Amino acid sequence: MSDDIYHAKIKALAQVAHGAGPLAEPQGRAVIDNPLCGDRASVSVALAEDGTIAALAHEIRGCLLCRASASALAEAAQGLAPERIAEARRALEHLLRDPETTGDTFAAQPTFTDFEAFRPVHRHKSRHDCVLLPFRATEKALAEAARQRGLGRNDPVAGAPS
Amino acid sequence: MTVMTFDARTIRRQFPVFAGRPGGLPLHYLDNAAMAQMPRPVIEALVAHDSLSRANVHRGLHPLAERADRAYDAARTTIARHLHVADPTEIVFTSGATASVNLLAQAFGAGLGPDDEIVVSRLDHHSNLVPWLLLAKNRGVRLRFLPVTADGRLDVGKAPDIIGPRCRLVAVTHASNVTGAVTAVAPLVAAARAVGAKVLLDGAQMLPHGSVDLPKLGVDFYCFSGHKVFAPTGIGVLWGRRELLSALPPPMGGGGMIAGFDGDEPVFLDTPQRFEAGTPPVTQAIGLAAALTWLDEFDHHDIAAHERRLTEDLLDGLASFPGVTIVGPRDMERRLPVVSFTVAGAHPHDICQILGGRGVALRGGALCAQPLMNDLDLPGVVRASLALYNDEADVAALLSGLTHAIKVLA
Numbered sequence A: 001m002s003d004d005i006y007h008a009k010i011k012a013l014a015q016v017a018h019g020a021g022p023l024a025e026p027q028g029r030a031v032i033d034n035p036l037c038g039d040r041a042s043v044s045v046a047l048a049e050d051g052t053i054a055a056l057a058h059e060i061r062g063c064l065l066c067r068a069s070a071s072a073l074a075e076a077a078q079g080l081a082p083e084r085i086a087e088a089r090r091a092l093e094h095l096l097r098d099p100e101t102t103g104d105t106f107a108a109q110p111t112f113t114d115f116e117a118f119r120p121v122h123r124h125k126s127r128h129d130c131v132l133l134p135f136r137a138t139e140k141a142l143a144e145a146a147r148q149r150g151l152g153r154n155d156p157v158a159g160a161p162s
Numbered sequence B: 001m002t003v004m005t006f007d008a009r010t011i012r013r014q015f016p017v018f019a020g021r022p023g024g025l026p027l028h029y030l031d032n033a034a035m036a037q038m039p040r041p042v043i044e045a046l047v048a049h050d051s052l053s054r055a056n057v058h059r060g061l062h063p064l065a066e067r068a069d070r071a072y073d074a075a076r077t078t079i080a081r082h083l084h085v086a087d088p089t090e091i092v093f094t095s096g097a098t099a100s101v102n103l104l105a106q107a108f109g110a111g112l113g114p115d116d117e118i119v120v121s122r123l124d125h126h127s128n129l130v131p132w133l134l135l136a137k138n139r140g141v142r143l144r145f146l147p148v149t150a151d152g153r154l155d156v157g158k159a160p161d162i163i164g165p166r167c168r169l170v171a172v173t174h175a176s177n178v179t180g181a182v183t184a185v186a187p188l189v190a191a192a193r194a195v196g197a198k199v200l201l202d203g204a205q206m207l208p209h210g211s212v213d214l215p216k217l218g219v220d221f222y223c224f225s226g227h228k229v230f231a232p233t234g235i236g237v238l239w240g241r242r243e244l245l246s247a248l249p250p251p252m253g254g255g256g257m258i259a260g261f262d263g264d265e266p267v268f269l270d271t272p273q274r275f276e277a278g279t280p281p282v283t284q285a286i287g288l289a290a291a292l293t294w295l296d297e298f299d300h301h302d303i304a305a306h307e308r309r310l311t312e313d314l315l316d317g318l319a320s321f322p323g324v325t326i327v328g329p330r331d332m333e334r335r336l337p338v339v340s341f342t343v344a345g346a347h348p349h350d351i352c353q354i355l356g357g358r359g360v361a362l363r364g365g366a367l368c369a370q371p372l373m374n375d376l377d378l379p380g381v382v383r384a385s386l387a388l389y390n391d392e393a394d395v396a397a398l399l400s401g402l403t404h405a406i407k408v409l410a
């Protein structure tokens, strides 16, 4: 049965939708489409003085898995160094690819333990991208924010093009 | 020809897949618009050909090659007959509808430039849009779009405004793979004729649902894929009027399409060989002929009546869900058993996943029709598409599965 991926925890994450909406003053923004299903993840980030993630907001046009993932990610990312996002994404890919991994997948990234909820998705390969889409958009937005900082611009990006 | 009486349950028995219970559940296959299943006579024709008559065509003089040649030619004749086409050389074998449209875009497009227009639509499958977009990019040809009505039909009333004196070709679908709407062809052809433009119809969705009489349609080119009409993958057809095909250059070169050389200049064979460079999909062509022969054993009115009854049941059933909106015509006039819908608050992929787990095969998403989705401001739809072997139990499984999915996702 496919119902196992729609358990209470995943539905609750999608429902509360942490970080949903636009960000007033983004320093980096990225929009990524999943052309297969017409889904779109748009992520905006702002960095603190020390380069950690001060705010992450997302606008998701996508399935429940994609929305739940974006919600968990927005909550987990607060205050982290940008590199932590790619590390967590790799841990998540590992969890989706290799269901035999044990419960300590996110031992090195304790704020990401909510992503354990996505373990049953491993059986549905066509849905892995739904879970990973918010990460890909976030990494792209963070790279954009880093580029802006490199240029000495800490101001919000104008018009926030994709 | 024997005409069998129509009974979906008997027909299902000819399809090994329904005996197989993939995933341990009865299969409610409602993804026919993406790919139809193959009946045993088609599978047997494929195996028989590859077992006993396998050889390359047009080249050999040994008995096996002669047998393969005859079978390949006979397949072309069978397919022509199915389409009411008198001259089999008007049937060009391709690898599918996409390849057919690309072939025509390259051959027909070779003579076009910035002063020329091609009229396409906003509801066509990408395969009858992107080849024309490429042509516009490469040769500067201008594209104009036929609009879509609120209920998902091609707005042919606007045809005389859009199909102008610079129009060389109207390339639109015979029936939508999203909304199921069947195009009103006569006004389109009239508008095209008025300015001397040609018409290509994409029949990929139309072929599985009844008879297509090409001369009666009055169009100039037609294409479809085998795998949607109970035949194998890797085979499709481009049909064109003989005098038009004979005047087109070959987009692809290779063996089997050359009459000889005039010095170093190749002299091309006429249609269809001119467009079939290389070893053609022989076995698949024989499979396609077997599929259309099988389909012609039924009375096409019976198929249409059966599919219509099920579609009515499906539309009525869906209407009883408060959150469900049909994307496409609600009436049964000029409509295929292809039904797309949205479910308030639920994403198409979540719905399809949950129903898939119950043995109900659907498709969800943008369905390769992004311009239409953009116009309708939808991220995607859920699509149920029926074939002659579907029955009431399939519709019931979909409706009860939908009730369940909505509960799971709430």
Ligand SMILES: Cc1ncc(COP(=O)(O)O)c(C=O)c1O
Pocket (backbone or CB within 6 Å): B033, B034, B096, B097, B098, B099, B125, B127, B128, B173, B175, B176, B177, B202, B204, B205, B225
């Ligand atoms: C209306 C329509 N045209 C063309 C195609 C493309 O067919 P193929 O992928 O077999 O080339 C499809 C397939 O979904 C279709 O529905």
